Amino acid sequence: MSDAEDDGFAAFVAARGTSLLRVAYLACGDEKEAEDLLQTALERTYQHWDRVRYDNPEPYVRRIIVNASISRARRRAIMRIIPMHTPPESAARETDVDLRHVLMDTLRALPPRQRAVVVLRYWEDLSETQTAEILGCSTGTVKSQASKALAKLRAAIGPEAAEGVIGNVRA
Template sequence: MSSTEDDGFAAFVAARGTSLLRVAYLACGDEGEAEDLLQTALERTYQNWDRVRYDDPEPYIRRVIVNTSISRARRRAILRIIPMHTPPELPVRETDVDLRHVLMDTLRALPPRQRAVVVLRYWEDLSETQTAEVLGCSAGTVKSQASKALAKLRLASGGESVKGVIRNVHA
């Protein structure tokens, strides 16, 4: 790769790195693993930079992050070492901070595909079509996975509307 292409990649990472790290963290729920996910995604993107730089490279990186997160979760499931986070039976509702903790714990407990849908749809504010494109599935799958995930989040939050809370959790 030429130094001009290297500079373009470096500028892209500098501009979007924080947002992509947030996506990685929300996809896996662990800060250290999020950094590893992002590093993997950036390595793969760098290897294919000639191809993806002319389009918008961000959806490509998001897809790598989500797919890698799902693959790692499956491997852990096979090895039976998935950390289990259980939401409290009755969430403490004194402050928004408590609700945020409950939602984050519940988000971490969601299956990887449902967690990816919630992160992309509501944190990254992608449309159903964009989310389906990133995940490599149909819009109907995105809708059903979002519905199941939101039902679990709603149950953990004591029945509150969680879409708005989700969007405000990272604020």
């Protein structure tokens, strides 16, 4: 790759790296694994930079992150049973910090595909069509997965708190 192409890739990583790391963290729920996912995605992107740099490379990287996260979760599920996190007692839900922990624990407990839909639709504020493209599925699948995931999130944090938190996720 030429120096100009290297500079273009470096500029892309500098501009979008933090956002992509957030996507990786929300997709897997673990800081170290998120760093690994992002590193893997950036490595694969760099290998194909001459092809993807002319299009918007960010959706390409997001798709690698989400697919890698789902694959890793499946491998872990085959090797062992993943423990489900239980939300803290209702008294702990009174503060925003505790509510955020409950939300993140519940997000981690979602199946990988549902977690990916929630992250892409509500944290990254992508449309159903964009989310479907990244995940390689239909918009109907995105809608049904989002509905199931949001129902689980609402059940975990309570309906009144869910409207405040889930309703403000796009903000």
